[in-house]
Amino acid sequence: MSAISQAGPAASEKAAAAGAEWRRPSYWPFVVPALVVVLAIIIFPWLFTIWMSLHEWKVGVPPTFVGLSNYIRLPGDTRFVEAVWHTLVYTALSVVLPVVFGTLAAVVFHAKFPMRGFLRGLFILPMMATPVAIALVWTMMFHPQLGILNYLLSLVGLPPQLWVFHPATVIPSLVMVETWQWTPLVMLIVLGGLAAIPAEPYESALIDGATRWQIFRYISLPLVMPFLFIASMIRMIDAVKSFDIIFAITQGGPGSASETINLYLYSVAFVYYDVGYASAIVVVFFALIVALAGALLRLRQSTHWNDAGGSA
Amino acid sequence: MSRFRRWLGRIGLAFALFLIVSPAVLFFVWMLSLSVKFEVDNASYPPVFIPEHFNWGNYAAVLDSKRFSTYFTNSLIVTGASTAFALLVGVPAGYGLARMRAHKAAVVILIARITPGLSYLIPLFLLFQWLDLLGTLWPQIIIHLVVTVPIVIWIMIGYFETTPMELEESALIDGATRWQVFRYVALPIARPGIAVAFILAVIFSWNNFVFGIVLAGRETRTLPVAVYNMISFDQLSWGPLAAAALIVTLPVLLLTVFAQRQIVAGLTAGAVKGG
Numbered sequence: 001m002s003a004i005s006q007a008g009p010a011a012s013e014k015a016a017a018a019g020a021e022w023r024r025p026s027y028w029p030f031v032v033p034a035l036v037v038v039l040a041i042i043i044f045p046w047l048f049t050i051w052m053s054l055h056e057w058k059v060g061v062p063p064t065f066v067g068l069s070n071y072i073r074l075p076g077d078t079r080f081v082e083a084v085w086h087t088l089v090y091t092a093l094s095v096v097l098p099v100v101f102g103t104l105a106a107v108v109f110h111a112k113f114p115m116r117g118f119l120r121g122l123f124i125l126p127m128m129a130t131p132v133a134i135a136l137v138w139t140m141m142f143h144p145q146l147g148i149l150n151y152l153l154s155l156v157g158l159p160p161q162l163w164v165f166h167p168a169t170v171i172p173s174l175v176m177v178e179t180w181q182w183t184p185l186v187m188l189i190v191l192g193g194l195a196a197i198p199a200e201p202y203e204s205a206l207i208d209g210a211t212r213w214q215i216f217r218y219i220s221l222p223l224v225m226p227f228l229f230i231a232s233m234i235r236m237i238d239a240v241k242s243f244d245i246i247f248a249i250t251q252g253g254p255g256s257a258s259e260t261i262n263l264y265l266y267s268v269a270f271v272y273y274d275v276g277y278a279s280a281i282v283v284v285f286f287a288l289i290v291a292l293a294g295a296l297l298r299l300r301q302s303t304h305w306n307d308a309g310g311s312a
Numbered sequence: 313m314s315r316f317r318r319w320l321g322r323i324g325l326a327f328a329l330f331l332i333v334s335p336a337v338l339f340f341v342w343m344l345s346l347s348v349k350f351e352v353d354n355a356s357y358p359p360v361f362i363p364e365h366f367n368w369g370n371y372a373a374v375l376d377s378k379r380f381s382t383y384f385t386n387s388l389i390v391t392g393a394s395t396a397f398a399l400l401v402g403v404p405a406g407y408g409l410a411r412m413r414a415h416k417a418a419v420v421i422l423i424a425r426i427t428p429g430l431s432y433l434i435p436l437f438l439l440f441q442w443l444d445l446l447g448t449l450w451p452q453i454i455i456h457l458v459v460t461v462p463i464v465i466w467i468m469i470g471y472f473e474t475t476p477m478e479l480e481e482s483a484l485i486d487g488a489t490r491w492q493v494f495r496y497v498a499l500p501i502a503r504p505g506i507a508v509a510f511i512l513a514v515i516f517s518w519n520n521f522v523f524g525i526v527l528a529g530r531e532t533r534t535l536p537v538a539v540y541n542m543i544s545f546d547q548l549s550w551g552p553l554a555a556a557a558l559i560v561t562l563p564v565l566l567l568t569v570f571a572q573r574q575i576v577a578g579l580t581a582g583a584v585k586g587g
Contacts, residue, residue, distance in 0.1 A: 026490045030408030031417075033401040034465060041432065041458050042424050048435035059438075108328045119329060121572030125336050128568040128575065130519045132536040133557035137343045140550055148342060148359050180335055185579065192580040241428035244521045248540055262428055269434050270526050282431040289426055 053279035063276065070280035079256060080281070083264040084288070086171065087240060090260055091292070093175040094182070094239035095232055101179065102186025103228065107216060109187060110194045124184040131181070135248035138177050139164070142249070164250050167257035174258055177245050182238065186231040193227030194220065229300050236296060240289055261285050340565070346554035347371070354550040370555035380556075382531065383538040386449060390534055391517040393453045398460035398513055403506060406468020407494055418469065424462045429522045432458050437526060451527045452534065459520055460513040467512065467578055471505030472498065508578040511571050515564050535560040 053070055057063035074080055109120060126134065141147050142163035150160040163173045201219050210218075243262045246252065252259035252267075265285065269278035346354060350367045353360040374380055409417050432455060440451040475498065483493045524537035533541070539560050542553055568575060 027408040027412045029490075030404040030494065031412075031414075034405030034461065037401055037457060037461055038420055038424075041436070041454065041461070042420065042427075045432045045435040046423075046427075048438075049431060052435070105332045108325065108332055111325055113325060113329070117572060118569070119333055120576065121569045123333050123336055124572065124575065124579075125340060125565055125568055128515055128519075128564055129340075130521075130536055130539075130557075130561040130564060132519075132521045132540050133561040134339070134343075136539065136553060136557045137339070137346065140346060140554070141342070146355055146357060146359075151357070151359055180339070184336075188576055188580050237426055241430075243428070243430065247525075248521070262430060265428075265430050269430070270437075275434055275438065278434055282428075282434065286427060286431070289428075293426070 049279045049282050052276055053283050055276045057274075057276035059273035059275060066276070070277050071284070073277065074280065074284060079259070080261075080264060082256065083259050083261045086258060087260040087262075087288075090171055090175060090178075090242070090258075091236060091239040093172070094178045094242070095235045097175065097179040098183040098186045098235055099228060099232055101183045102231065103190050103224075105183065105187040106190035106194055106224075107220070109191055124188065126181045127184045131244035132248050134181070135177070135245050138245075139249050142173060164258070165254060167254055170250060170254065170258045174246055174249065177249070178239060178242060181245070182235060186235060189231040189234070190224055190227050193224040197223045229296070233293060233296055236292055237289060240292065241285075261288070343554055343558055346550055347558050348555075349551055351549060351551060367551060370551040371559070373552050374556045374559055379538070383533050383535050386452075386528075386532055387518060387534040387536075389449055390452045390456055391514055394456035394460045394517050395510065395513045397453075398457060398464045399506065399510060402461050402464030402509070403468050403499075403502070404494065406465050407472050407498055407502075409465070410469045410472035418466070421462045421466050424458065429458065429520075433523065433526050440527070446527070447529050447532065449532050452523060452532065455523045455527065456517045456520060458523075459516050463513045463516065464509040467509040468502070468505060471502055471508075475501050504574075507571075508574045511567060511574050512578045515567060515575075518564055519561075 052063070054065060054067060055063040056066045056070070105123070109116070109123070141149050142165070144150060144160060144162055144165060147163070149163065153160060161169055164170045197220065201223075202215065205215050205219055241262050242260065243266070246258055246260060246263055247266070250258045252263040261281065262285070265278055265281050268274050268281060345361055345363075347370055348366045348368065349360065349363045350365060353363045408414075436451070436455055440446050440454075445451050479497050479501075480493050483497050484490075488496075519536065520534075521536040521540065524534045525540065528534065528537050539553075539556050542556055
C-alpha cells in the first residue's frame, strides 16, 4: 500500500528519466510473463464476471442476455439483504476488536525483553495456522456439553452458552475466533509503527515526568495513528470477505443466522449454479468493499482535518 | 526505590506478555491434548487436560491411511507448483516494476488483494470445465496463482526498491545486458527478499481452502479440504480429527516459529494475505 502512496515520481526524477528514456522499454521483458498471468487469472475473470452478470445463466443451460435484471433482483432478495447486514455487523466487530487488542499487544511487544522474537513467533501462530484446522478445534471448543469454553465459563461462575449453535450468539462467537486469529496482524503493523517513532519525544516526556499512560495517549497514539488506519483498512478488507472460518464452523447457520455475503455467494454459485445472479452479487460485493474502504479513508481525512484545525 | 519500581515493571511486563501470548499457546496445547486422548477422555466432563493413557493411535490412523498420502502429495504438488511458477514470473516482474518505477501497476495487485477469492472461482470454474481440466490438479495449481503471484510481485517490488542501484549502473556501463545485470547483480542481493516471498506464498497457498472445496474431486483434494470432509463424516471422534488437523497445520506452525523474522518482515512490508 505504501508503494501506491508514493506513486508519481518527483520532478527531478522525471527529468532524469527523460534522459534515460532509451533504456526504459528494456525492462518490459521482465514484466511481460507476469502480465500474461495477471491478465489470465485476474483481469479475464473480472471481465467475464461483468459479462455473466448481465445474463440469465444456470450451468447447463445456454446464457440469455437479460440486461440489469440480475441487479434489480438483489434488493428484493431478503436472504441477500440479511447477508449484507450480517456482513456489516461481523466486519465492524472484526475490525474494532483486533485493532484495540492488537494495539495494546504492540505496546507490550515494543518493550525490550529476552526471547522477544520467539514469543512474537508464538503470538502470530493463530494467523498463520491453516484456518480450516483451527476452525475444527474451535468447533469442538464451542460444543455446549463437552466443550472447554463452557467449562471455563463454569470456573468463573458464568452460565453455559450455546455459542455458534444459537442465532443470537453465533456472530459474536465467530468474531471471537476472527479476533483471536487476526489480532497478531494488527499487532505487527502497529509494532512497525512504534519502531519508526523517534526517541526524542519520549526522552523529553520522561524528563517532564509524564506517566506511562500519558506517554501512550499523547505521544505514541497520535504517531501510530497512520498505522492504525492501515491496520483497520486491511482488517476491514479481510473481515468483509471472511470465508473459511464461517464456512467450516457454521456453514452460515444455524438457519441463516451467520450467512454473510460471501457465504450466500457460495450457495448461489456452487449449490444452485445460478452463475449469472452470482456474478451480479460479486460485482455488488466488490462495490461494497470499495465503498467501505472509501468511507474509512473519508473518516481518516476528516479527523486529520479536525486535528489540523484544532492546532491552528 | 527505583530498583523496586524497575522490578515491579518487569513483573508487570511478564504478566502482560503471559496474558497476550496465552490465548495462542493454550489453543494449540489444547489441540495437542485433544489429539492424543482416547474418546473416553475427550468425551468426559470436566475435561481431561493430560490423560493417564496417551493414544498415539490417533496419529497412526491418520498417517497410515492411503488417502492421507494422496492428499499430502496433492497439497505438495499444488503449493509447490504454484509457488515455483509465481517466483519464476513474479521475481523478474517485481524487478522490472521497481526499476521502471511503475507504481500504478500495483493497483492491479491491490484489486487482486481486495477481490474475494470466490469471485475468481466462478469464471475460472467455467473455464476449467470448458477446457475439461476438472478432475486433474491443474485447476487448483492455476487458481492458486491468484494467491501466490500477487504476494511475490508485491514483496519483490518493495525489496528491489531498497536494493542499491550503483552496482547495477556500473555493470551496465561495463557492457552487461539488462538480463545479465538482473541475473548476476540484482538477483543475488535479493535472496533474502525472495526467501520472504517464498515462505509467505507457500503458507498462504498451503492454507487455502476455498479453491479446493469447489475445484477438488475425490482424488484431487488438498489437505485442508480433506480435513474439512472428515468433519462432516465423523463428527464425534475428536481424537483422530484433532490429530489430522494438527498434522495439516504443523508444517506451517514450524515454519512460522523458525522463520518468524522473515514472516514478520514480509507481513509488515506488504500486509498481504491470500484468498
